[in-house]
Amino acid sequence: MESQGExxxxxxxxxxxxxxxxxxxxxxxxxxxxFIVAVNQSLTLIQTHFEKADYQNLAKESHKIKTSLQIFGxxxxxxxxxxxxxxxxxxxxxxxxxxxxxxxxxxQGIEALKNDFGL
Numbered sequence: 189m190e191s192q193g194e195x196x197x198x199x200x201x202x203x204x205x206x207x208x209x210x211x212x213x214x215x216x217x218x219x220x221x222x223f224i225v226a227v228n229q230s231l232t233l234i235q236t237h238f239e240k241a242d243y244q245n246l247a248k249e250s251h252k253i254k255t256s257l258q259i260f261g262x263x264x265x266x267x268x269x270x271x272x273x274x275x276x277x278x279x280x281x282x283x284x285x286x287x288x289x290x291x292x293x294x295x296q297g298i299e300a301l302k303n304d305f306g307l
Contacts, residue, residue: 199300201261208259220301223260227253227298231291234272238287243275250275262297265290 202216209215230253237246250272257265268286271279280286301307 200297201263203261204259217305217307220305221307223256224298224301224307226256227294231294234287235291238283243279247273247275257294260297260301262294265293 205216205219209219230249233249234246234253237243237249250269254266254269254273257263257269268290271283271286275283
């Protein structure tokens with residue numbers, strides 16, 4: 189079972205997931221399904237909280253998603269998540285663009301996971 193995306197495209201990396209749950213295909217597929225549902229919900233909430241300037245809940249939701257992103261190899265988005273976790277203090281001027289990139293990147297990863305694991 190590959191730890192990276194289809195054809196080694198590095199869209200995601202399941203190395204940490206395999207370390208936590210092993211490589212049993214059913215368990216891995218179940219974890220991926222849970223990840224997809226949770227991340228889609230979190231992305232929707234992150235966007236909503238940002239649009240409503242609800243920075244306290246934006247920070248909380250960003251914190252919730254961080255570990256999942258690490259486990260599924262989306263380390264390239266952790267800087268944005270860290271900035272959003274600090275939303276109660278100050279958001280960078282490019283926060284809207286960062287959130288848009290986060291959403292696009294994770295949607296791309298979710299599609300790759302769905303395709304690669306037949307979900």
